[in-house]
Amino acid sequence: MGPAPRISVVVPIYNEEESLPVLYREVQETLDGRGWSWELIFVDDRSSDDSRAVVLALRERDPRVKLVCFRRNFGQTAALSAGFELARGEIVVTMDGDLQNDPADIPGLVAKIDEGWDIAAGWRKDRRDAYLLRRVPSWLANRLVAAVTGTRVHDTGCTLKAFRRQVVKNLPIYAEQHRFLPAMSRSSGARVGEVVVHHRPRRFGRSKYGLERAVRVLLDLLAIQMISRFSHRPLHYFGLFSLPFAAASLLFLFMGTVNWRTFEMVDEWPQFVVFVFVLFLLLAFYYVLLGLLSELAVTASGMHRRRVLDRILSELH
Amino acid sequence: MEAPRAPLLELPPAVPAEAGAKHELDVTIVVPVETGDAEVGEVVAALGGELEREGRSWECILVFDGVRGAAWQRAQELSRQHGAKVRTIAFKGTFGESTCLSAALERARGRTIITSPQYVQVDPVELGPMLAAIDAGADMATPWRRPRVDPVLNRLQSACFNWVIRQMIRGDFHDLNCYLRAIRREVLEGVSVYGDMYRFLPVIAHRHGYDVVEVPVRHLKEWGTAGFYGLGVYVRRFLDVLGVMFLTKFTLKPLRFFGSVGALFSFMGLFILTWLAWQRIFLGSGLYNRPVLLLGVMLFILGVQVIGFGLVGEIIIYSQARNLREYRIERIYE
Numbered sequence: 105m106g107p108a109p110r111i112s113v114v115v116p117i118y119n120e121e122e123s124l125p126v127l128y129r130e131v132q133e134t135l136d137g138r139g140w141s142w143e144l145i146f147v148d149d150r151s152s153d154d155s156r157a158v159v160l161a162l163r164e165r166d167p168r169v170k171l172v173c174f175r176r177n178f179g180q181t182a183a184l185s186a187g188f189e190l191a192r193g194e195i196v197v198t199m200d201g202d203l204q205n206d207p208a209d210i211p212g213l214v215a216k217i218d219e220g221w222d223i224a225a226g227w228r229k230d231r232r233d234a235y236l237l238r239r240v241p242s243w244l245a246n247r248l249v250a251a252v253t254g255t256r257v258h259d260t261g262c263t264l265k266a267f268r269r270q271v272v273k274n275l276p277i278y279a280e281q282h283r284f285l286p287a288m289s290r291s292s293g294a295r296v297g298e299v300v301v302h303h304r305p306r307r308f309g310r311s312k313y314g315l316e317r318a319v320r321v322l323l324d325l326l327a328i329q330m331i332s333r334f335s336h337r338p339l340h341y342f343g344l345f346s347l348p349f350a351a352a353s354l355l356f357l358f359m360g361t362v363n364w365r366t367f368e369m370v371d372e373w374p375q376f377v378v379f380v381f382v383l384f385l386l387l388a389f390y391y392v393l394l395g396l397l398s399e400l401a402v403t404a405s406g407m408h409r410r411r412v413l414d415r416i417l418s419e420l421h
Numbered sequence: 422m423e424a425p426r427a428p429l430l431e432l433p434p435a436v437p438a439e440a441g442a443k444h445e446l447d448v449t450i451v452v453p454v455e456t457g458d459a460e461v462g463e464v465v466a467a468l469g470g471e472l473e474r475e476g477r478s479w480e481c482i483l484v485f486d487g488v489r490g491a492a493w494q495r496a497q498e499l500s501r502q503h504g505a506k507v508r509t510i511a512f513k514g515t516f517g518e519s520t521c522l523s524a525a526l527e528r529a530r531g532r533t534i535i536t537s538p539q540y541v542q543v544d545p546v547e548l549g550p551m552l553a554a555i556d557a558g559a560d561m562a563t564p565w566r567r568p569r570v571d572p573v574l575n576r577l578q579s580a581c582f583n584w585v586i587r588q589m590i591r592g593d594f595h596d597l598n599c600y601l602r603a604i605r606r607e608v609l610e611g612v613s614v615y616g617d618m619y620r621f622l623p624v625i626a627h628r629h630g631y632d633v634v635e636v637p638v639r640h641l642k643e644w645g646t647a648g649f650y651g652l653g654v655y656v657r658r659f660l661d662v663l664g665v666m667f668l669t670k671f672t673l674k675p676l677r678f679f680g681s682v683g684a685l686f687s688f689m690g691l692f693i694l695t696w697l698a699w700q701r702i703f704l705g706s707g708l709y710n711r712p713v714l715l716l717g718v719m720l721f722i723l724g725v726q727v728i729g730f731g732l733v734g735e736i737i738i739y740s741q742a743r744n745l746r747e748y749r750i751e752r753i754y755e
Contacts, residue, residue, distance in 0.1 A: 163754060175630030175749040182748035190753065276742040279673035323680040327735040338736050342729075349725075374709050380718050387722050394729045398736040405740035 109141040109168070111214065112193030116183030117159075117201035118149045124158045128169065130207040138211055145190055146201070147172045147183040180263075181282045188272040197266045198282075202306060205264040209301040213266035221297035222271050222417060225257050225286050226264035228303035245321060252329045253287035257296060260286065264301050268294075270420065274413040284328045291332040292413040295421075338402060342395025346388040353384030444606060447477035448552070449531030452539055453521035454483055457490015459539035465499055465507055468537060471545040475552065481507045482525040487515035492539075518600075518619040526609050534604045540644055543601045547638040551603040560631035562603040563623040564638040565596040571643035578649075582658065589666045592627045595635060605631075611749075621665045628669045630749035673738055673747060679731025687724025693717030 113131055117124065128144065135142040146159045148171060156173060163169040172186050184198055195217050199205040209226065216224035231239050242261050249260050260283050271289050281288065286296045334341035360377030361370055450468050454461060465481050472479040481503075483496050489511075499507045510524050522536060533555055535548070543564055551562040569576050579598050586597060597620055604622070608631050618625060627633045671678040694717040700706045708714055738745070 160754065171754040173751040173753070175632075175751045178630070178748040185746075186748055186750060190755065276745065278738075278742060278745050278747050319681065319684070320677055323676050323684075323731075324674070326680065327674075327676045327732070330732060330735060331739045335736065335739055342732070345729075376709055376711075376714055379715055383718050383722055387725060390726060391729060394733050398733050401733070401737045402740050405737075 107141075108192040108194070109143045110193055111135060111140050111142040111195050111197060111210070112187075112191035113142065113144045113197045113199065113207075113210070114147065114184060114187030114191055115145065115199055115201045116147045116149055116180050116187065117151060117155050118177070118180075118183075119151045119153045119155060120201040121151070121153045121155045121158045123201055123203045124155060125162065127201060127203055127207070128162050128166075131210070132166070134207045134210055140214075143168050143170055143191075143193060145170045145172065145187045147187045148174060149179065149183045150174050150177045179280065181277055181280050184282050185277050191269070191272065194269050195266055196269060196272050198263055200263045204304050204306060205262075206302040206304060209264060209299070210266070212299045212301070213264070216297045216299050217266050217268055219297070220295070220421070222268045222294040222420075223286055223289060223296045224266040225259065225296060225298050226262040226301035227257075227259045227298045228262050229258075229300045231303050241318075248325060249284070249287065249328075252325055253284070253290075253332050255287040255290045255296060255332075257286045258298060260284065262301070268420075270416045271413065274416060280324060281328070284324075284332070287328060288332050289413065291335075293417045294413070336402070338398030339392075339395035342391045342398065346391035346395075349384050349391065350388035353381045353388065356384065357381040444530055444532045445478075446480055446531040448472055448479040448533050448535055449525070449529035450479060450481040450535045450537055451522055451525040451529065452481065452483050452537050453518045454485045454488060454492055454496075454539050455515075455518075456539070457488050457492050459488075459492040460541065461492050461539065462495050462499060463541050464537055464539065465503075467541045467545040468535065468548065469503075469506075471548050475549060477552070480505070480530060482529060483507065483509045484521035484525050485509060485511040486517070486521055487512050519614045522609070522614060522619065526606075529606070532606055534606060534609060536600050536602050536604070538600050538644075541641060542599065542643065544639040544641055547601075547636065548603070551601075551636050551638075554634045554636055555603050555605060558632065559634040560605045560608050561623060561626050561633045562636050563594070563596070563633060564599045564601050565635045566599050566640035567637045568640065569643075570640045574649070575643070585662060586624070586665075589662060590624055590628075590669055592624055592633075593635070594623055594627075594633075597621065597623065599638075601638070618665070620661065624665060624669065630751075673745065675734025675738060676728075676731035679727050679734060683724040683727030683729075683731065685724065686727060687721050690717045690719070690721025690724060694721065 113135075115127065120127075124146070131142075131144055146155075146169070148156050148159065150173075156171070159169065159171045163171060170190065172183075172190060174183070174186070187198070188196060195214055197210055197213060199207070199210075205226070213224040213226065231242075242259075246258060246260055250256050263282075265285070267285075271294055275285070275289050275292065277285060277288070286294075290296050330338070330341050357377060360381075361373050362368070363370055450465075450472075452459075452461065452464055461483055465483075469479060469481060481499075483499075485493060485496070493509075493511075496507070496509045500509060508528070510521075510528070512520070512524075522534075526534065533552065535551075543566065547564065551564070554562040569579075579596070583595055583597060586594060600619070602622065604626075608626050608629075612622075612625055612629050612631075614622060614625070623633045667678060693713060697708065697711060697714055697717060701708055
């Protein structure tokens, strides 16, 4: 193992045998053209085709090509996180294995990191995908993510991103969180910049996404919102959550027991008003209790004391 | 990359065995003993004899799960007879098969672990194909009794159970109720087995990315009586299935599970409430004599509460994120 390279390119692959030689050549031409030292890490998410043999053939010719093989299919986030673990470069670039990302964009992303940003996110301004099936849902999702997490990134779904090494080494990701990496790391103080990148139509294989993910994405988003903003003070989150319920209970009580014309309280409170009032009030209390429980979980894990990424980044800048 | 995927929780890899411990034997047979009349002598003779014939070095660890009785006397005799080859572990209380297996694993010297029920349930000759599967690269060989010799009613119940499991968990397992399994040692060191998870070991190992193969075996006999079990058994079995499904599918994404269930309830509640509000506002029918109002409010509240659980789950998982590794690497070409 030689000295650490400047750039690590991490590429999760799943049945991409046709694209890989082209991808390798483009990465090699671009990065060697700049005179940078680099490594190219493929993470094979248990492809059923010959992707693995193709990568090993590339590796025969060029030892800068590395390969991690999974025991079975574990998904893209797991693949990225395995690649991050292996990466040794100062700057870690992630990209898709299907050639829709253009390796020629890597220097632009690297330049952005050199300017002082911690993450350079690719923005496919001019997408080459089916309009209705891919671009509209993606636009909606991006607006939603931006609104919920408060991180204005135009294109969270774009895998082509560059990270300062410290970010990927200190930010654990799991369960499809790779899309939310900018949002999650920004809450730790990372500076997120954007670079417009090319987007090429698919040449080989077929798209591995479907449209049936709406509910899951919404739920994931709710989780990300909480984690990225409130993971250190979950009580605040649950407390805010309980407010509307408390308000609803009081409103119902007020409307049910106050005479609209005279603004006097009615003599006998209707039974159902009291029921509904109590039920909503209980819900509000319940959420506060859940918040306390979460505080307990966070404290017990010692997470609040670590905050490694925040510390490293604040020393860096 | 939306193909088969199941997030799963994994603790950091178990501390590698101390430098002194060597795994110099081929096979360790682990027998959790649960009743005093267990046929330990027969099990040791049948399995040990078969392994001798196969030319594999073996040892046997009998784990007495809080019972003694005749089996205990027999085990002492076996120990004297075979020396270090047959050892016993005795628990003071009853801790279940998973604990028996963990305790035996700490002391096992074999590279492959064979778990066995406390009587000769399956023709010992079947150890040959099972160990051959392990030699061929499988991580675990699990038996499939075909044909079975126990009463039809039991077979039917067992078939139902396994069918439900197949529907709920991706993975093609036909017989989770037979415990004569051959397991590569690394699997047990990588997968934490606890509670009632012993039964689901093949499923859990499969979710962790280990290669589990099913080997058809000849069924010799079955202990226990025919007929229905107590109600508690069915309830516990159902909860086991629920637990395994939750843990194999939603460990890292609790909100996906709780959130979907909760959203369903809250939408039902909201639907009722909207309907009532519409009637109240536009048709002028009062709310005071509408019991369905309470139903709507209750459903809504139930839904929101369930979602709350999911949020707490997310916090717990996130706070442990540094210890999570949701993937298993087969090989790194560095």
